Ligand code: ADP
Ligand code: MG
């Protein structure tokens with residue numbers, strides 16, 4: 001088998017499509033060679049050798065040695081130098097690791113390999129440049145000693161051992177700290193001697209003299225580094241399979257350290273931060289390899305190269321064009337200039353911010369480099385939210401001090417006075433203060449404070465905690481689970497690593513990164529939000545806004561899957577529509593009960609002992625709900641609204657602290673003991689699996705009836721006022737057809753009554769949420785009654801996996817680390833488990849009712865991978881929180897392309 005792929009002098013065995021076999025670096029070096037760019041010759045040892053190496057007790061296939069020799073011979077021929085030549089100019093090589101994507105934790109590159117006490121002399125003689133030759137040798141011994149022989153910092157040492165030697169030497173000889181390029185040939189020579197002694201002292205081994213031994217050692221170190229702790233951790237984090245393996249690239253050296261006409265640089269073909277079409281990069285004269293990024297000397301902007309080396313610069317600009325034309329994407333390149341001549345050492349697609357991705361894509365369509373479909377694919381859906389988030393003032397954030405980190409749960413920047421309780425937060429906001437709500441964790445009782453706050457910060461909780469969920473739905477900035485923050489509710493202080501922040505002090509949070517800052521940092525809204533939601537004309541004229549609108553138009557053209565929103569208020573609905581939502585996929589009626597005094601009526605209802613008392617309390621809630629629904633219908637402008645009947649356990653609505661219970665009992669005039677008894681009675685060990693969902697309506701039909709009446713009366717009123725309302729009444733947590741039958745009968749009964757009372761003809765649908773496995777498995781039966789299904793994947797995940805969303809935080813991390821579950825199943829649909837149940841349900845339901853309407857309303861509706869899955873299994877729509885609508889639209893379009 002072929003284990004070695006060579007390139008050089010315009011020819012290459014491999015090409016850019018062979019990243020799996022050759023790694024990203026090797027494949028693109030071959031590709032650049034093929035299109036005629038100046039790439040020093042070399043060869044790639046394939047990833048298959050890595051696989052072989054680990055399958056065979058760290059040994060190599062027997063064919064490899066001969067193929068490597070042929071590879072070196074090819075380099076020698078192209079370059080006109082001999083590997084290990086102790087008479088003429090010796091061929092020196094770079095040994096470079098090459099996974100599919102560059103990967104931290106992999107072995108660092110080794111430069112100038114092939115030098116020893118003999119070849120360094122021949123290099124000196126051939127170039128007449130002693131400083132250069134010994135600089136190369138010194139660098140080589142240092143790099144090889146570090147990464148191959150393992151001479152590294154020991155516990156308790158502050159400095160790299162080789163760097164210590166250099167520093168010590170400089171002070172000994174010069175009495176001060178000079179820069180490396182000021183070291184003379186003699187200095188370098190002495191350093192080589194000391195380095196070798198250090199290697200001997202630390203490893204007991206003699207530094208290898210034979211270039212072939214050096215080469216084998218370096219290649220082995222690359223393969224060995226694939227199983228480094230750091231590499232393993234990185235692969236786990238980014239879901240990179242261990243089987244991929246790494247390739248090794250061996251490439252002829254070119255030298256940026258021969259003098260003032262040489263140097264090394266890195267560049268992007270366009271600006272990866274803001275997307276501007278400008279050459280963007282850095283360059284260091286008389287430098288090699290990592291000097292540019294090491295930060296010892298400050299590099300020059302690449303544009304300065306024009307004056308310093310006009311010919312090489314002109315050539316580089318030509319390469320820039322060629323690369324973009326060929327790869328049709330922005331490239332991130334590494335290059336070296338040797339005595340005025342340019343060499344390309346690497347190219348890959350450049351990483352970019354969301355803002356840059358948007359501009360790149362839009363510009364490249366205009367330049368006819370890519371078509372609109374490619375442009376849609378070039379915008380990463382999971383980064384799109386970055387574009388919508390308010391931003392910190394860039395200059396101010398540099399001065400700010402980060403004090404803690406948590407999970408980035410709601411992107412954007414927020415700054416405000418901290419409050420530890422919802423009421424005080426809301427009161428302060430009413431007075432016009434900018435407020436951050438800071439809690440250990442949040443619950444529905446905190447909603448008022450969350451609405452009032454600029455941002456939410458919690459010390460506990462994950463990306464699907466209550467705080468995160470609500471923040472996403474409301475588009476609030478949120479950092480959750482910032483464990484370093486201790487909150488003392490009583491003293492009203494938050495303590496972070498010994499520093500105290502009292503209520504009313506300023507904190508700032510970055511929900512895109514998950515960072516918490518001390519003090520106040522000014523923010524500004526994103527142009528896109530300003531233009532879409534606030535109708536700001538100036539914002540609408542910005543290029544960013546126009547590019548965004550263009551992107552969404554393209555999405556519309558491509559998409560099959562519709563996007564709806566989860567919204568509980570007219571404001572959220574209007575926002576979602578502005579983002580392009582086509583209806584509501586989930587209105588959670590219970591959220592409405594927490595506004596103002598309504599909670600009192602709700603609690604009265606729960607305390608009632610007779611049906612009559614319950615109905616009296618419910619009658620108080622009816623007008624509130626009717627008004628809410630009317631507002632939502634109005635905001636929807638004729639789009640449909642799926643409205644879910646009461647779902648959470650009643651317990652959640654009752655006051656829990658002694659203080660609150662006392663307040664409440666006084667307010668409605670019942671004994672506090674009675675309140676406490678009811679709280680106690682309703683307490684459940686496992687509320688997620690308790691008295692909730694349609695079970696409430698089965699036991700208390702009057703609750704269902706009141707809610708249906710509110711919905712349908714609002715719809716009737718809408719019709720009377722001349723606009724269309726399309727309610728879809730959704731019964732939650734159905735596992736048995738008979739549960740649904742019974743609730744649907746109530747719906748029709750109320751509808752008939754209203755039609756008679758108001759002399760109107762109502763148009764509505766009744767359907768169910770599929771969120772327990774039994775519901776999915778008996779979907780054929782349920783579909784006889786249900787006109788639509790919406791997959792409630794939050795609960796379906798809980799009930800299928802037998803994991804509580806709120807209690808899984810303690811072990812989910814370990815599950816992800818050990819790759820039992822690579823992704824958080826509450827953030828991204830568990831496709832083979834939960835997804836399979838969805839597919840079964842769809843298949844069965846269609847057998848009964850071919851045209852059944854199918855959607856999803858769990859948090860997953862805004863997760864790009866889950867959206868793509870929903871497209872594949874043929875749902876009609878996904879529904880997600882308003883600020884996630886653009887993300888879902890982009891993902892849906894990408895799935896269809
Ligand atoms: P990384 O993946 O960490 O970027 P590379 O293998 O690209 O590692 O090497 C790092 C740097 O080493 C390059 O940017 C370049 O400056 C230098 N380098 C690599 N190969 C060569 C070579 N053949 N000649 C000269 N310098 C090289
Ligand atoms: Mg590189």
Ligand code: MG
Nearest residue numbers: 732771792795
């Ligand atoms: Mg549910």
